[in-house]
Amino acid sequence: MDQKVFINKAEASGIIAFDLWDYKPSIDIIEFDLKELLFMGMIVKEKEFKESISVLDFSIYAGKAVAIICSTDAIIPPWAYMLLMDKLSSYSVYTDIKNSEEILLDLWKKNLQSASMEQYKDLKVVVKARSETAPALYLLATQLLKPYVKSLMYGEIGLPKVIFKN
Template sequence: MEKEIVNKVANSKLEVFDLEDYFPKEEIVILDISKWLFEGFILKEKEFRDNLNKEDWSTYKDKGVILFCSTDAILPAWAYILITTYLQPFAKQVVHGNSQEYILLHYQRVLETVDYSIYKDKPVILKGCSKKAVPQSVYTLAIQKLMPVAKSVLFGEACSAVPLYKSK
Protein backbone atom coordinates (compact mmCIF):
# COMPACT_ATOMS: atom_id res chain seq x y z
CA MET A 1 0.00 0.00 0.00
CA GLU A 2 1.37 3.40 -1.05
CA LYS A 3 1.62 6.28 1.39
CA GLU A 4 -0.68 9.21 0.77
CA ILE A 5 1.13 12.32 -0.42
CA VAL A 6 0.57 15.15 2.04
CA ASN A 7 1.01 18.78 1.05
CA LYS A 8 2.75 20.08 4.16
CA VAL A 9 2.86 23.65 2.82
CA ALA A 10 -0.91 23.77 2.34
CA ASN A 11 -1.44 22.36 5.84
CA SER A 12 1.04 24.72 7.54
CA LYS A 13 0.26 28.00 9.23
CA LEU A 14 2.53 29.72 6.74
CA GLU A 15 1.00 32.91 5.34
CA VAL A 16 2.05 34.25 1.95
CA PHE A 17 2.54 37.98 1.46
CA ASP A 18 2.60 38.52 -2.30
CA LEU A 19 3.57 42.03 -3.37
CA GLU A 20 2.27 41.29 -6.85
CA ASP A 21 -1.25 41.42 -5.36
CA TYR A 22 -0.70 45.15 -4.78
CA PHE A 23 0.90 45.98 -8.13
CA PRO A 24 -0.71 49.00 -9.87
CA LYS A 25 -3.80 47.92 -11.79
CA GLU A 26 -4.28 51.19 -13.64
CA GLU A 27 -2.84 51.84 -17.07
CA ILE A 28 0.40 53.77 -16.77
CA VAL A 29 1.07 56.49 -19.36
CA ILE A 30 4.44 58.12 -19.93
CA LEU A 31 3.93 61.76 -20.85
CA ASP A 32 6.79 63.60 -22.54
CA ILE A 33 6.34 67.29 -21.83
CA SER A 34 8.73 68.38 -24.58
CA LYS A 35 5.76 68.44 -26.94
CA TRP A 36 4.57 71.63 -25.20
CA LEU A 37 7.94 73.37 -25.46
CA PHE A 38 9.04 75.65 -28.27
CA GLU A 39 11.10 73.42 -30.61
CA GLY A 40 11.04 70.83 -27.80
CA PHE A 41 13.59 72.76 -25.74
CA ILE A 42 12.40 76.21 -24.71
CA LEU A 43 9.64 76.97 -22.29
CA LYS A 44 7.89 80.16 -23.33
CA GLU A 45 5.40 80.65 -20.54
CA LYS A 46 2.47 82.06 -22.50
CA GLU A 47 2.82 79.47 -25.30
CA PHE A 48 3.34 76.69 -22.75
CA ARG A 49 0.17 77.63 -20.85
CA ASP A 50 -1.78 77.93 -24.11
CA ASN A 51 -0.68 74.43 -25.11
CA LEU A 52 -1.70 73.03 -21.74
CA ASN A 53 -5.11 74.69 -22.02
CA LYS A 54 -5.69 73.03 -25.41
CA GLU A 55 -4.94 69.51 -24.12
CA ASP A 56 -7.82 67.09 -23.47
CA TRP A 57 -6.86 66.06 -19.95
CA SER A 58 -9.83 63.72 -19.62
CA THR A 59 -7.89 61.17 -21.72
CA TYR A 60 -5.84 60.52 -18.57
CA LYS A 61 -8.87 59.59 -16.46
CA ASP A 62 -8.05 56.80 -13.98
CA LYS A 63 -4.56 56.35 -15.42
CA GLY A 64 -1.19 56.63 -13.79
CA VAL A 65 0.89 59.35 -15.41
CA ILE A 66 4.66 59.62 -15.44
CA LEU A 67 5.92 63.06 -16.44
CA PHE A 68 9.32 63.42 -18.05
CA CYS A 69 11.12 65.45 -20.69
CA SER A 70 12.95 63.60 -23.46
CA THR A 71 15.08 66.60 -24.39
CA ASP A 72 17.84 68.35 -22.47
CA ALA A 73 15.58 71.34 -21.85
CA ILE A 74 16.27 73.33 -18.72
CA LEU A 75 12.89 73.77 -17.09
CA PRO A 76 11.71 75.76 -14.12
CA ALA A 77 10.44 73.66 -11.21
CA TRP A 78 6.92 74.98 -11.66
CA ALA A 79 6.56 73.43 -15.16
CA TYR A 80 5.91 69.91 -13.85
CA ILE A 81 3.81 71.27 -11.00
CA LEU A 82 1.61 73.22 -13.41
CA ILE A 83 1.05 70.16 -15.59
CA THR A 84 0.11 68.20 -12.47
CA THR A 85 -2.63 70.73 -11.70
CA TYR A 86 -4.24 69.83 -15.02
CA LEU A 87 -3.81 66.08 -14.52
CA GLN A 88 -4.81 65.82 -10.87
CA PRO A 89 -8.59 65.93 -11.38
CA PHE A 90 -8.36 62.98 -13.79
CA ALA A 91 -5.27 60.85 -13.20
CA LYS A 92 -5.10 58.24 -10.48
CA GLN A 93 -1.52 59.25 -9.66
CA VAL A 94 1.02 61.61 -11.20
CA VAL A 95 4.79 61.19 -10.79
CA HIS A 96 7.67 63.21 -12.19
CA GLY A 97 10.29 60.62 -12.99
CA ASN A 98 10.22 57.08 -14.33
CA SER A 99 8.32 53.80 -14.04
CA GLN A 100 10.33 52.60 -11.03
CA GLU A 101 9.55 55.80 -9.13
CA TYR A 102 5.88 55.53 -10.04
CA ILE A 103 5.65 51.95 -8.80
CA LEU A 104 7.59 52.73 -5.61
CA LEU A 105 5.29 55.65 -4.77
CA HIS A 106 2.29 53.43 -5.47
CA TYR A 107 3.56 50.75 -3.08
CA GLN A 108 4.42 53.30 -0.39
CA ARG A 109 0.81 54.45 -0.44
CA VAL A 110 -0.74 51.00 -0.66
CA LEU A 111 1.43 49.30 1.98
CA GLU A 112 0.34 51.95 4.49
CA THR A 113 -3.27 50.74 4.11
CA VAL A 114 -2.74 46.97 4.42
CA ASP A 115 -4.16 45.23 7.49
CA TYR A 116 -1.12 43.37 8.82
CA SER A 117 -2.98 41.95 11.82
CA ILE A 118 -3.76 38.78 9.84
CA TYR A 119 -0.03 37.99 10.01
CA LYS A 120 0.18 38.43 13.79
CA ASP A 121 2.39 35.75 15.37
CA LYS A 122 2.44 33.69 12.17
CA PRO A 123 5.27 32.59 9.92
CA VAL A 124 5.09 34.66 6.74
CA ILE A 125 6.70 34.09 3.40
CA LEU A 126 7.43 37.23 1.42
CA LYS A 127 6.86 35.83 -2.04
CA GLY A 128 9.88 36.39 -4.21
CA CYS A 129 9.01 35.15 -7.67
CA SER A 130 6.61 37.36 -9.55
CA LYS A 131 5.49 37.89 -13.10
CA LYS A 132 5.39 41.66 -12.65
CA ALA A 133 8.38 43.95 -12.14
CA VAL A 134 8.16 44.63 -8.41
CA PRO A 135 11.17 46.84 -7.55
CA GLN A 136 13.62 45.48 -4.98
CA SER A 137 13.10 48.58 -2.84
CA VAL A 138 9.47 47.54 -2.32
CA TYR A 139 10.61 44.35 -0.58
CA THR A 140 12.54 46.57 1.84
CA LEU A 141 9.31 48.43 2.60
CA ALA A 142 7.35 45.21 3.02
CA ILE A 143 9.74 43.56 5.50
CA GLN A 144 9.53 46.65 7.71
CA LYS A 145 5.74 46.30 7.79
CA LEU A 146 5.83 42.55 8.48
CA MET A 147 8.50 42.43 11.19
CA PRO A 148 6.45 44.06 13.97
CA VAL A 149 3.64 41.49 13.60
CA ALA A 150 4.99 38.26 12.14
CA LYS A 151 6.50 35.39 14.11
CA SER A 152 9.01 34.92 11.31
CA VAL A 153 9.53 36.11 7.75
CA LEU A 154 11.01 34.06 4.93
CA PHE A 155 11.70 35.10 1.35
CA GLY A 156 11.02 33.16 -1.83
CA GLU A 157 8.72 30.18 -2.30
CA ALA A 158 7.62 27.66 0.31
CA CYS A 159 9.79 24.97 -1.30
CA SER A 160 12.97 27.06 -1.17
CA ALA A 161 12.54 29.92 1.28
CA VAL A 162 15.39 31.96 2.76
CA PRO A 163 14.92 32.90 6.43
CA LEU A 164 15.04 36.67 6.95
CA TYR A 165 13.63 37.37 10.39
CA LYS A 166 12.50 35.54 13.52
CA SER A 167 10.92 37.30 16.49
CA LYS A 168 12.57 36.82 19.84
Protein backbone atom coordinates in the same frame (compact mmCIF):
# COMPACT_ATOMS: atom_id res chain seq x y z
CA MET B 1 -1.98 -4.17 0.21
CA ASP B 2 -0.02 -1.28 1.72
CA GLN B 3 -1.23 2.19 1.00
CA LYS B 4 1.34 4.93 1.22
CA VAL B 5 0.19 8.09 2.84
CA PHE B 6 1.77 11.18 1.39
CA ILE B 7 2.10 14.14 3.67
CA ASN B 8 2.32 17.55 2.14
CA LYS B 9 5.17 18.92 4.23
CA ALA B 10 4.74 22.43 2.86
CA GLU B 11 1.11 22.48 3.96
CA ALA B 12 1.92 20.84 7.29
CA SER B 13 4.60 23.47 8.03
CA GLY B 14 1.98 26.13 8.71
CA ILE B 15 3.83 28.64 6.54
CA ILE B 16 1.66 31.33 4.96
CA ALA B 17 2.58 32.85 1.58
CA PHE B 18 2.71 36.62 1.20
CA ASP B 19 2.63 37.67 -2.45
CA LEU B 20 3.67 41.26 -3.12
CA TRP B 21 1.87 41.08 -6.45
CA ASP B 22 -1.45 41.01 -4.58
CA TYR B 23 -0.74 44.68 -3.82
CA LYS B 24 0.32 45.75 -7.32
CA PRO B 25 -1.73 48.75 -8.47
CA SER B 26 -4.01 48.20 -11.44
CA ILE B 27 -4.22 51.86 -12.45
CA ASP B 28 -3.08 52.91 -15.91
CA ILE B 29 0.04 55.08 -15.89
CA ILE B 30 0.62 57.47 -18.76
CA GLU B 31 3.82 59.42 -19.35
CA PHE B 32 3.41 63.08 -20.24
CA ASP B 33 6.51 64.30 -22.08
CA LEU B 34 7.07 68.04 -21.67
CA LYS B 35 9.34 68.06 -24.72
CA GLU B 36 6.26 68.37 -26.94
CA LEU B 37 5.33 71.67 -25.28
CA LEU B 38 8.76 73.29 -25.58
CA PHE B 39 9.83 75.77 -28.22
CA MET B 40 12.13 73.88 -30.61
CA GLY B 41 11.84 70.99 -28.15
CA MET B 42 14.29 72.71 -25.82
CA ILE B 43 13.06 76.04 -24.45
CA VAL B 44 10.13 77.06 -22.28
CA LYS B 45 8.65 80.23 -23.73
CA GLU B 46 5.78 81.32 -21.52
CA LYS B 47 3.33 82.41 -24.21
CA GLU B 48 3.87 79.36 -26.43
CA PHE B 49 3.86 77.02 -23.44
CA LYS B 50 0.52 78.37 -22.20
CA GLU B 51 -0.96 78.14 -25.71
CA SER B 52 0.25 74.54 -26.05
CA ILE B 53 -1.36 73.57 -22.75
CA SER B 54 -4.62 75.34 -23.57
CA VAL B 55 -5.26 73.20 -26.67
CA LEU B 56 -4.52 69.84 -25.06
CA ASP B 57 -7.33 67.41 -24.23
CA PHE B 58 -6.63 66.51 -20.62
CA SER B 59 -9.69 64.24 -20.39
CA ILE B 60 -7.52 61.37 -21.69
CA TYR B 61 -5.88 61.37 -18.25
CA ALA B 62 -9.15 60.85 -16.38
CA GLY B 63 -8.78 58.17 -13.70
CA LYS B 64 -5.14 57.55 -14.57
CA ALA B 65 -1.77 58.22 -13.00
CA VAL B 66 0.42 60.67 -14.90
CA ALA B 67 4.19 60.49 -14.97
CA ILE B 68 5.59 63.85 -16.03
CA ILE B 69 8.89 63.49 -17.85
CA CYS B 70 11.04 65.57 -20.17
CA SER B 71 12.89 63.47 -22.73
CA THR B 72 15.17 66.36 -23.61
CA ASP B 73 17.76 68.06 -21.47
CA ALA B 74 15.76 71.26 -20.92
CA ILE B 75 15.49 73.42 -17.85
CA ILE B 76 11.84 73.53 -16.83
CA PRO B 77 10.84 76.38 -14.51
CA PRO B 78 8.62 75.45 -11.56
CA TRP B 79 5.72 77.59 -12.82
CA ALA B 80 5.47 75.35 -15.91
CA TYR B 81 4.85 72.32 -13.69
CA MET B 82 2.27 74.35 -11.77
CA LEU B 83 0.41 75.26 -14.96
CA LEU B 84 0.43 71.65 -16.05
CA MET B 85 -0.81 70.42 -12.67
CA ASP B 86 -3.60 72.98 -12.74
CA LYS B 87 -4.97 71.23 -15.84
CA LEU B 88 -4.17 67.65 -14.80
CA SER B 89 -5.60 67.87 -11.28
CA SER B 90 -9.17 67.78 -12.59
CA TYR B 91 -8.56 64.44 -14.29
CA SER B 92 -5.61 62.41 -13.01
CA VAL B 93 -5.76 60.53 -9.72
CA TYR B 94 -1.99 60.71 -9.18
CA THR B 95 0.63 62.91 -10.81
CA ASP B 96 4.35 63.25 -10.17
CA ILE B 97 7.56 64.25 -11.90
CA LYS B 98 8.83 60.72 -12.31
CA ASN B 99 8.84 58.07 -15.00
CA SER B 100 6.11 55.42 -15.14
CA GLU B 101 8.22 52.76 -13.39
CA GLU B 102 8.86 55.08 -10.44
CA ILE B 103 5.17 55.99 -10.25
CA LEU B 104 4.25 52.29 -10.27
CA LEU B 105 6.68 51.64 -7.42
CA ASP B 106 5.31 54.59 -5.41
CA LEU B 107 1.72 53.41 -5.81
CA TRP B 108 2.69 49.82 -5.02
CA LYS B 109 4.35 51.00 -1.81
CA LYS B 110 1.24 53.00 -0.88
CA ASN B 111 -0.90 49.89 -1.35
CA LEU B 112 1.41 47.90 0.92
CA GLN B 113 1.53 50.61 3.56
CA SER B 114 -2.24 50.89 3.67
CA ALA B 115 -2.73 47.13 4.06
CA SER B 116 -3.28 45.63 7.50
CA MET B 117 -0.53 43.23 8.50
CA GLU B 118 -2.26 42.17 11.70
CA GLN B 119 -3.67 39.13 9.90
CA TYR B 120 -0.12 37.72 9.94
CA LYS B 121 0.27 38.06 13.72
CA ASP B 122 2.28 35.17 15.20
CA LEU B 123 2.39 33.30 11.87
CA LYS B 124 5.25 31.92 9.82
CA VAL B 125 5.27 33.97 6.64
CA VAL B 126 7.22 33.54 3.43
CA VAL B 127 7.39 36.48 1.04
CA LYS B 128 7.07 34.98 -2.41
CA ALA B 129 10.18 35.31 -4.59
CA ARG B 130 9.74 36.93 -7.99
CA SER B 131 12.71 38.20 -9.98
CA GLU B 132 10.63 40.99 -11.55
CA THR B 133 9.73 42.49 -8.16
CA ALA B 134 11.62 45.61 -7.11
CA PRO B 135 13.92 45.05 -4.10
CA ALA B 136 12.40 48.15 -2.46
CA LEU B 137 9.14 46.22 -2.09
CA TYR B 138 10.89 43.39 -0.21
CA LEU B 139 12.48 45.99 2.03
CA LEU B 140 9.10 47.55 2.81
CA ALA B 141 7.39 44.18 3.27
CA THR B 142 10.02 43.21 5.85
CA GLN B 143 9.54 46.47 7.72
CA LEU B 144 5.76 46.09 7.74
CA LEU B 145 5.62 42.39 8.62
CA LYS B 146 8.38 42.24 11.24
CA PRO B 147 6.31 43.59 14.16
CA TYR B 148 3.65 40.93 13.59
CA VAL B 149 5.07 37.66 12.29
CA LYS B 150 6.54 34.78 14.25
CA SER B 151 9.07 34.18 11.49
CA LEU B 152 9.75 35.79 8.14
CA MET B 153 11.12 33.96 5.14
CA TYR B 154 11.81 34.58 1.48
CA GLY B 155 11.24 32.27 -1.47
CA GLU B 156 8.68 29.48 -1.69
CA ILE B 157 6.82 27.62 1.04
CA GLY B 158 8.59 24.34 0.22
CA LEU B 159 12.11 25.75 0.43
CA PRO B 160 12.19 29.17 2.09
CA LYS B 161 15.20 31.21 3.15
CA VAL B 162 14.79 32.23 6.78
CA ILE B 163 15.20 35.96 7.34
CA PHE B 164 14.41 36.01 11.06
CA LYS B 165 12.54 34.14 13.81
CA ASN B 166 10.95 35.63 16.90
